Amino acid sequence: MHWLFEPGFFSSQPVHTAFVIGTVAAIASGVVGVFTVLRGQSFAGHALTDVSTAGGSASFLLGISPLLGFVGFGLVGAGTIDAIGTQRVKGRDLATGIVLGAATGVAALLLYYDTIDSATTGATQTILFGSIFEIDPSTIPIVIAFCVIAIGIIAFLYRPLLLASTSNELAAARGIPVRLISLGFMAALAVAVGLSSLAIGAILSTTLLIGPAATALRLTNRTGLALITAAAIGVLVTWLGVLLAYDSYYWGSSQIAYPVSFFIVILTILAYLASGLPVLRNLTTRREQRRVL
Amino acid sequence: MIGADDTDAAGVPAEGEVLGVEGVSVALGGREILDRVTFSLAAGEFTGLIGANGAGKTTLIRVILGLQAPSAGTVRINGRNRGRWNRAIGYVPQKVQLDPDLPMRARDLVGLGLDGHRFGMPVPSAKRKALVDEMLAAVDAHDFADARVGTLSGGEQQRVLIAHALISRPRLLLLDEPLANLDLRSGQEIIALLHRIAVEHRIAVLLSAHEMNALLPVMDRVVYLADGRAAAGTTEQVIRTEVLSDLYGHHVEVLRLGGRILVVAGDADPGAGHHDHGPVRRAG
Amino acid sequence: MTNAWIAATIIAVIAGVVGFFVVLRGSAFPAHALPNSAFAGAAGANLLGINALIGLAAFAGAAAVSIATLGRRGRHDVATALALVLGLALGALFVSRSQEYENQLYSLLFGEVLGVSTTELLPVALLALASIAAIMFLFRPLLYSTVIPDIAEARGVSSHRIELAFLLVLAAATALTVPVVGALLIFSLMIGPPAAARSFTSRVALAIPLSVIIALITVWAAIAISYQTNWPIGFFVGTISALAYALGRGWAAWRVWDDRRAASFKG
Numbered sequence: 001m002h003w004l005f006e007p008g009f010f011s012s013q014p015v016h017t018a019f020v021i022g023t024v025a026a027i028a029s030g031v032v033g034v035f036t037v038l039r040g041q042s043f044a045g046h047a048l049t050d051v052s053t054a055g056g057s058a059s060f061l062l063g064i065s066p067l068l069g070f071v072g073f074g075l076v077g078a079g080t081i082d083a084i085g086t087q088r089v090k091g092r093d094l095a096t097g098i099v100l101g102a103a104t105g106v107a108a109l110l111l112y113y114d115t116i117d118s119a120t121t122g123a124t125q126t127i128l129f130g131s132i133f134e135i136d137p138s139t140i141p142i143v144i145a146f147c148v149i150a151i152g153i154i155a156f157l158y159r160p161l162l163l164a165s166t167s168n169e170l171a172a173a174r175g176i177p178v179r180l181i182s183l184g185f186m187a188a189l190a191v192a193v194g195l196s197s198l199a200i201g202a203i204l205s206t207t208l209l210i211g212p213a214a215t216a217l218r219l220t221n222r223t224g225l226a227l228i229t230a231a232a233i234g235v236l237v238t239w240l241g242v243l244l245a246y247d248s249y250y251w252g253s254s255q256i257a258y259p260v261s262f263f264i265v266i267l268t269i270l271a272y273l274a275s276g277l278p279v280l281r282n283l284t285t286r287r288e289q290r291r292v293l
Numbered sequence: 294m295i296g297a298d299d300t301d302a303a304g305v306p307a308e309g310e311v312l313g314v315e316g317v318s319v320a321l322g323g324r325e326i327l328d329r330v331t332f333s334l335a336a337g338e339f340t341g342l343i344g345a346n347g348a349g350k351t352t353l354i355r356v357i358l359g360l361q362a363p364s365a366g367t368v369r370i371n372g373r374n375r376g377r378w379n380r381a382i383g384y385v386p387q388k389v390q391l392d393p394d395l396p397m398r399a400r401d402l403v404g405l406g407l408d409g410h411r412f413g414m415p416v417p418s419a420k421r422k423a424l425v426d427e428m429l430a431a432v433d434a435h436d437f438a439d440a441r442v443g444t445l446s447g448g449e450q451q452r453v454l455i456a457h458a459l460i461s462r463p464r465l466l467l468l469d470e471p472l473a474n475l476d477l478r479s480g481q482e483i484i485a486l487l488h489r490i491a492v493e494h495r496i497a498v499l500l501s502a503h504e505m506n507a508l509l510p511v512m513d514r515v516v517y518l519a520d521g522r523a524a525a526g527t528t529e530q531v532i533r534t535e536v537l538s539d540l541y542g543h544h545v546e547v548l549r550l551g552g553r554i555l556v557v558a559g560d561a562d563p564g565a566g567h568h569d570h571g572p573v574r575r576a577g
Numbered sequence: 578m579t580n581a582w583i584a585a586t587i588i589a590v591i592a593g594v595v596g597f598f599v600v601l602r603g604s605a606f607p608a609h610a611l612p613n614s615a616f617a618g619a620a621g622a623n624l625l626g627i628n629a630l631i632g633l634a635a636f637a638g639a640a641a642v643s644i645a646t647l648g649r650r651g652r653h654d655v656a657t658a659l660a661l662v663l664g665l666a667l668g669a670l671f672v673s674r675s676q677e678y679e680n681q682l683y684s685l686l687f688g689e690v691l692g693v694s695t696t697e698l699l700p701v702a703l704l705a706l707a708s709i710a711a712i713m714f715l716f717r718p719l720l721y722s723t724v725i726p727d728i729a730e731a732r733g734v735s736s737h738r739i740e741l742a743f744l745l746v747l748a749a750a751t752a753l754t755v756p757v758v759g760a761l762l763i764f765s766l767m768i769g770p771p772a773a774a775r776s777f778t779s780r781v782a783l784a785i786p787l788s789v790i791i792a793l794i795t796v797w798a799a800i801a802i803s804y805q806t807n808w809p810i811g812f813f814v815g816t817i818s819a820l821a822y823a824l825g826r827g828w829a830a831w832r833v834w835d836d837r838r839a840a841s842f843k844g
Contacts (some may be wrong), residue, residue: 042654043606046661084826090392090603094772097605098822101765105815108762112809203665206658214655259673265666269659276650358731386727394829395601396775396784397724409721410732414713441779444836457728 017137018242018260025196026208026234028147031154032192033213033234034226035185038165042210043093044081045189047100049205051077052194054107061113066198067142074194077103078186135199146195153188161185162223203261208234211268218275237267309335310372311464311497312357317366319352325521326352329366332516332525334497336464339488341508342501344518350501351387353518354469357499358384371464380410383458383496387469391450393443399453400425400438406457428456432486448479452486459490466490468500472507480507487511505532506553532556580695581800587705588754589766589796593774593789594712595750596767598743600775601723606657607644607744608764611751614640614664619755620671630700633755637748640664645741697756704753711746719743720781762811766792769818773825776832791821 036045055073059066081099085092154161164171164181172178196205216229241264249257312334319327327349334340344350355361357368359375368375370382383406403425408415429438432452437445442453451471458466466487472480488511491498502508505515515532516525519540524531531537532554534547548555599608615637622632640660647656712719721729722739730736754763770791774784799813 037652037655040652040654042652042658043609046606046609046658091394093603093605094600094768094822097609097764097768098772098819100609101762101768101815102819103815104762105765105812108759108809108811108815112812203662203669207662207666210655210658211662214652214659259666259669262666262670265662269663272655272659360731380732382731384728384731386725386731389725389727391724393833394775395724396779396781398779401781402724405717405721405724409717409729410734411717412714414716439779454728 012246013137014135015242015246017135017140019239020140021135021143021199022238022242023235024144024147025199025205026212026238027231028150028192029196029205029208030212030216030230030232030234031151031227032189033209033211034216034223034230035154035161035165036189036209037213037217038223039185040089041092041189044078044096044186045193045209046206047081047096047103048074048077048190048193049197049202049209050100050107051103052190052197053202054103054110055194056198057107057110061110067139070198071146071191071194073103074190074197075187078190079183082183082186139199143195143199146191150188150192150195153184153191157181157184157188201261204264207261207265207268208238211265211272212237215268215272215275218272233268233271237264237271240267310369311336312499313367313369313372314353314357315367315369317353317356317363317368319349319356319361319521320364321352327356327363327523328521330516330518330521330523331366332514332523334465334499334514336495336497337491338497338513339491339508339511340497340499340514340516341505341512342499342516342518343503343505343508344501345503348518349521350503350518351469354467354501357467358382380461381464383455383461383463383466385451385454385458385466385468385471387471387473389450389454391443391445393441395441395443397442398439399434399442399445399449400429402442402453403428403456403460406460424460428460431459431490432456446479447474448476448482451475451479451483455483455486455490459494459496464496466496466498468498470501470503472502472504484508484511509552509554580698582797583698584701584757585796585800586793587702588757588763589792590789591705591708591750591754592763592766592796593770593792594709594785595747596771596792597774597785597788598712598719598723599747599764599767600771601720602743604743604747605764605768606654606661607641608747608751608767610644610657610661610664611637611640611744611748612755612763613661613668615748615751615755617664617666617668617671618752620668620675624671624675629756630704630752633752634704634749636664636667637751638745641744641748642741645737645744648740649737701753701757704749708746708749708753711742711749715739715742715746759811762814765815765818766795769821770795773821773828776825776829795821 033045036042052070052074055069055071056066057069058064058073059069062069077099081092081096084099085095160171160176160181161184163174164176164178168178171181193205193209196208200208212233213226213230215233216226219229220226241260244263245257245260248263310333314330314332317327317330318325330349330353342350342353352361356363357375359368404415404421407421407424426435426438429435432455434449434452434456437449442450445453455466455468468487471483471487475483484507487498487500490496499516500508505512509528512528514526515528516523517531517537517540519537520542522540524536524540532547534545537547537556538544546557548557596608599605615633618632618634618636619629620632621636622629625632640663643660643663644653644656647659718729718734719739719742721732722734722736726736750767751763754766771784771788773791774788778784778787795814795817798817799810802808802813803810
């Protein structure tokens with residue numbers, strides 16, 4: 001198996017950390033992601049990765065813990081998006097865009113100060129693209145804790161959230177406090193996204209949030225199954241991505257590794273496209289048609 | 294094919310046929326949505342396309358509009374087979390989402406009906422404005438002509454959409470469930486308006502509904518759709534126990550009660566429930 | 578410095594016109610995704626040593642086609658998200674391979690209006706003219722398909738084709754504006770000012786020019802203040818656009834409240 005696993009793979013400490021953090025982030029993102037896609041809030045999900053990244057830049061400057069920066073900004077952003085958004089999808093996406101634009105502007109300012117403050121070089125790159133191999137292992141317990149919180153919120157809200165995500169009117173008619181549910185979901189989203197942005201960067205965060213969930217939803221109509229499938233796909237592409245990124249250091253003569261984000265994104269997109277193949281679609285829809293009849 | 298229609302035996306349309314549907318069948322995903330639907334409409338006739346939800350009304354409308362290809366049969370517009378770009382039809386869809394923030398006045402929306410499909414930018418002219426005003430007057434929409442379309446009530450939006458459909462001088466006006474989201478009074482006003490338009494402008498009006506009682510006073514003809522099969526003719530010809538039972542494939546009873554028509558599921562199962570002409574429950 | 582003003586003016590006009598339809602169609606997400614893909618193109622062009630504009634246009638165009646094609650069958654917002662992350666990931670890949678300096682990366686993302694040279698202005702102006710011409714050509718069916726897609730479809734205006742055409746114009750607009758205002762910020766200009774404009778007037782014929790005017794004010798103010806404070810122009814674009822949006826929302830809310838008040842008097 002030497003050709004697959006380059007030397008030092010299994011013994012490398014950064015690889016261990018990368019695996020653990022990546023796995024945890026993939027599971028939480030997959031679970032929250034299914035509801036994000038169901039509710040058509042992919043843009044909000046992505047916007048929050050950028051907003052919490054702005055928080056990351058702020059923490060550099062303000063000297064606060066990055067965790068606080070990422071999750072704090074994320075929660076504020078989530079609350080703002082929810083507050084100023086309108087009921088209709090179009091209006092909601094515009095409000096999201098404005099919040100994202102303003103947050104990005106703030107990030108521009110903060111990063112500007114980071115760059116002229118020469119103590120933090122490469123801040124832009126690190127913050128936006130992350131580096132899963134450079135994570136401090138001591139952050140593992142907190143990352144796990146927050147991801148558990150995010151999943152916990154989803155589990156707690158599961159039934160009313162599912163109903164509200166399918167039909168607001170129906171949920172309201174049943175007496176479900178739709179606004180509160182929406183806020184609760186956004187909080188879970190902010191936590192999951194803030195955590196994964198911190199751990200694996202804004203790009204990966206969005207990818208693991210939307211990609212596996214969308215793929216899972218193409219493969220099955222049952223939400224419970226979709227949640228498990230999304231988490232599984234997320235974990236799989238993460239493992240494979242970490243492996244390939246590690247190996248790529250040894251490819252060719254340049255001794256520069258390809259970024260993890262690149263591999264995970266490619267794998268996620270391949271998975272999504274594969275789920276659209278007629279052979280796979282017939283497999284799942286035929287099964288489900290039979291059950292209905 | 295059931296029911297009496299005033300075409301001759303060979304199905305050749307009467308003079309001045311505006312819309313001819315001949316043996317149209319549509320099969321989608323293994324299911325037969327429409328089965329050999331045949332009927333003919335002439336200018337000035339007000340026709341109700343009646344059927345429960347899922348009976349195939351919207352599919353039939355899409356076939357007439359050319360948005361759905363039938364697996365069999367033909368559609369004739371003004372005597373000629375329906376081509377791809379036939380624009381002699383004014384269409385009012387079922388649900389139109391208009392943002393309250395949309396910067397478009399009612400008169401602008403009506404103007405789109407004239408040339409919205411052509412490339413390039415609109416050229417304002419006195420003639421164009423006069424035409425738009427004429428249409429707005431025809432539907433009594435003058436009072437809110439300059440208001441944002443997205444802020445109008447359901448009934449008001451309906452009028453604007455009808456004006457929009459009329460401005461291109463179609464011979465057929467096709468409306469998909471126009472009464473669905475209107476209150477009783479607005480619905481009655483729309484029906485009266487449409488009838489007036491049909492008569493005054495010699496336009497064939499075809500509107501779909503799942504409830505025919507509101508249309509009884511003005512309906513010249515009815516196309517009754519059940520499970521994809523159609524019966525066409527006048528109300529007296531079509532809304533009869535034998536005809537509808539044949540159509541549904543099981544016994545239904547047509548009752549006339551105080552000016553209203555009720556179609557009730559078969560007497561074999563007294564507890565099966567009845568409906569004021571809503572979906573008919575199948576026996577077994 | 579004059580170049581900066583000229584470039585900014587061109588960008589404001591484009592943002593105002595194209596942004597009008599972005600807002601009407603609710604295409605905020607694609608408007609954010611395309612610049613990010615364009616960014617990857619610029620990084621790639623940099624790697625290959627060719628003109629950045631070619632990379633920008635090619636990648637933005639490819640992203641537009643992907644979104645339109647994938648979005649046809651699947652969910653539109655998912656297709657947009659995937660196109661977005663692919664663009665960013667490719668950008669990350671190219672950047673990692675070229676040992677890009679921090680400043681160049683920063684300016685690609687957040688803009689560097691003061692660095693526009695005269696030779697760069699000509700292709701930008703031409704591309705801008707082409708984009709405006711395209712919008713004018715597509716104007717009626719685009720408006721029709723945006724406002725009442727079902728009826729437009731019945732009259733022969735294909736929603737799918739219009740979506741593809743619009744996204745391609747958006748891609749062109751993106752490619753020409755990214756070098757100046759940055760990949761991450763052009764879309765604020767395409768949302769805030771047009772959203773405000775459509776709240777202030779009920780006529781399309783007035784809303785588009787108004788959208789351009791508000792965008793011009795935003796960009797000019799951003800440049801002026803940025804010049805004075807040395808803070809990045811992107812910060813001001815983002816915040817002033819948000820302000821414009823807020824004013825528009827406020828005005829719309831006041832209008833509704835005022836209408837209700839008038840209606841209740843009528844009884």
